[in-house]
Amino acid sequence: MKKGFIFFISLLAVSAVFTFSKYGLAQEINDYSSDFTIELVPDNPRPDQAVSAKVISYQFDVDRSEINWILDGKTIAGGQGKKTADFVLPSLGKESILTVNIVTNQGVKTSKTKKFSGSDIDFLWQANTSVPAGYKGKALAGRKTYVKITALPHLYSASGAISRSNLVYDWTFNYKNLPDDSGAGKNTLLIRLNDMGDYVIGVKVSTKDKRTSFQKYLHLSAEAVLPKLVFYADNPLEGPFYGKALGNKITLKTKDINIRAEPYFFNNEDGKTTYRWSMNGKSVKSGKKPNTISLVSEENSGQARINFEMEKEIENNLQSADGGVNIAF
The missing domain is CATH 2.60.40 (Immunoglobulin-like)
Structure with missing residues (x-):
């Protein structure tokens, strides 16, 4: 009698483990397997710019999943395997929200959102190279040339446009921080292109309380510029x-x-x-x-x-x- 009772308890334990594995652990795997990214072209779009977006996932079959694209509350594309969508962002100062809702081929619901603040940064740059007086083009930068870069931000919060006098600038050069050139009101940067090749200049503009910020990059090249x-x-x-x-x-x-x-x-x-x-x-x-x-x-x-x-x-x-x-x- 004791042996039969022990055997019955063991079956219940095995059944409990099996039930947990089927419905608990599998759900965790499905959560992980529903991960995806939204790729944007251009990767940092500005207001009034046309954008192409694409869903990319290595965890589930995108072509066999139900995908719906929602921009500012309106569906702009949807259907099975609808992994791309094209849209135009609103004008400067208007926030926009893109939401992608997916039901994967495994039946798991997942969603991601991207926000576009409506902010932007204009870059003005001038190389210290020779051009004739009245030249309407740009003085281009070659090797060993100094370049002056000015950032003109258009930063917005929920209450409207933010004055440039209240902004802090954090500069990077080839993704390296430039603390000496950064700070409140420092919207200009002087760099030297010592070698031939491509250079990436970045600036993050933020309010003093850091509640609102925007970052943008400028790409310069000294490769093909010859006197x-x-x-x-x-x-x-x-x-x-x-x-x-x-x-x-x-x-x-x-x-x-x-x-x-x-x-x-x-x-x-x-x-x-x-x-x-x-x-x-x-x-x-x-x-x-x-x-x-x-x-x-x-x-x-x-x-x-x-x-x-x-x-x-x-x-x-x-x-x-x-x-x-x-x-x-």
Whole structure:
């Protein structure tokens, strides 16, 4: 009788363990297996920007799961395997909420939410390189060039726009903190691109109580930026005609011409600089400025090749460019 009673108790224990394993432990595994991420392109969208979102999971079969996309309370996409959705964020200052509800192929419900604060940061940057006066483009940054970056944040809270005078700036350079350049009101950063390659500058802007913040990154590259020379006709009274560069070949319609070789994207720091003009392979003197030359044609017709070379060395970094113009007279 005792043996039978012991056997009956053992069966109950085994049954209890089996029941717990089936409904308790399996539920925990299902919770873990329902994990997913929402991938955004661009990864840090700004207000009024079109966004493509995608569900990614290595824990369940996305293509066989029921997925619903909800933006600010309105369903924008849904259905089995609907793993992508496209939408446009509202204008600056308006918060937006994206919710993704999923019933996995295993029947587990899971959900994730992404909030878009409606804040943004504009970056203004200028490299310390040479461009002509009135140049409408941007002075580009090459190797060993200093770059000044200014952050102009548009930060919002539930009560509206936040004054820039009340913000704290935390800067990073290639994901390394820059405590000496960070602090209240420090919205500018001066960096030097010492090597060729890509650089990532980040700034996190926050209120003094840290309740509201926004972070953004700026990508700069010194890889493909090389100095160059552009040739212009240079009028002694009016100056160079920057509106139209001289082509590779020109025909001289007057007896004389003044030519200016304008350097673009050379480092503006002080350094050893050399200039060389040549005509048909022979050295000639420059004009009043080392990057100008004055030419007077003879009565006989002919042609000449005018060349100019410029080199500048700063801290063992040599920059150089050359070019020329074929002149028919």
